[in-house]
Amino acid sequence: MNNDFMDALTSLETDKGIDKELVLEAIESALISAYKRNFNQAHNVRVDINRDNGLIRVFAQKQVVEEVFDPRMEISLEAAHEISPAYSLDDVVEIEVTPKDFGRIAAQTAKQVVTQRVREAERGIIYADFIDREEDIMTGIVQRQDHRFIYVDLGKVEALLPQSEQMPSETYKHNDRLKAYITKVEKTTKGPQIMISRTHPGLLKRLFELEVPEIYDGTVEIRSVAREAGDRSKISVHAEDPEIDPVGSCVGPKGQRVQTIVDELKGEKIDIVHYSEDPIDYVGNALSPSKVLDVQVDVAERSTLVVVPDYQLSLAIGKRGQNARLAAKLTGWKIDIKSQSEAEELGIYDPETANVPGEPHDLEMFTEELESPDAEEVEEDLEEDTWPDDEEVEMDEEPTDSSNETP
Structure with a gap:
């Protein structure tokens, strides 16, 4: 290695943030293994790389003993004194054993170490960039797909869009641009793995x-x-x-x-x-676009009984119960919907005392602190509810859509 190599390491440190000293230490460790492997040497060695000019030297390390049993690992006190009178028993003597053709092996080893470190550093940089983008969205380009994933190019890395996170109404083609939500960023042996979602x-x-x-x-x-x-x-x-x-x-x-x-x-x-902090207004708003005549609230059970006009029962429930189900998820309140005529028959609706959304209400019963139910519990409660299809409910007249609903 020479000055050009050291300059290249300095450039890597500046451009990619790879610590030059850590790379040199890794090269020294790799050269020790390369020396033992290529020259069939079992003794302890130390490799030193000059930080100024890149000169590489190999030193055999031997312990000073009175009687030598293994000349590869030990040196006599007399032989040590020939090198320096300062040596005493149990000291470690370093003797340079740099092979003449070690430069070629050193260059190849250094290249492998630097390539590996650059790859690791790039993966680390990508991971650091994307770990901060969790729970954010990015625009990507569809590259390919198999039976498990859609592979989306996010620029520096390919993200994985699992089947479970794909919208059922969408088809994905090569080079399609789409926005996706980053759900998880993980470190793996092959680099960072980015999981995304469209649902x-x-x-x-x-x-x-x-x-x-x-x-x-x-x-x-x-x-x-x-x-x-x-x-x-x-x-x-x-x-x-x-x-x-x-x-x-x-x-x-x-x-x-x-x-x-x-x-x-x-x-x-x-x-x-x-x-709205008022559950009467909030539940009434959530059932949009249907009109709500009364919302009866049970704070202890965190449930509501909603009365709607007969002709809007289908609209309030929605197809396969979708409107009511989404309203319950949105508000965190259980919602039981009754038509006006059914509620009057059951004696649970009186227009004179009804809690109509949008009108002033007595909120004293809602002043206690209410904890939001666990999401899984809400899902379980909603799954237990059975909603009729809107086709099963007879409608007297065509309902009008709310102005805040998209077509």
């Missing part, structure tokens, strides 16, 4: 942050997201400033902002509703 609720949240400046700067806050990927989603938003319309901010002028997100999600319908 995660976080994808919807991040898309709104990109498209809505008021969400990005914190003026409008996303409080909850419920999503059935590829079909329909609900998102609740809130603004501390009463002068700001959080739903209007998300919809955008002529619906442009939310339409951009719908296009990215290949036509997935999105309901944007107002968040």
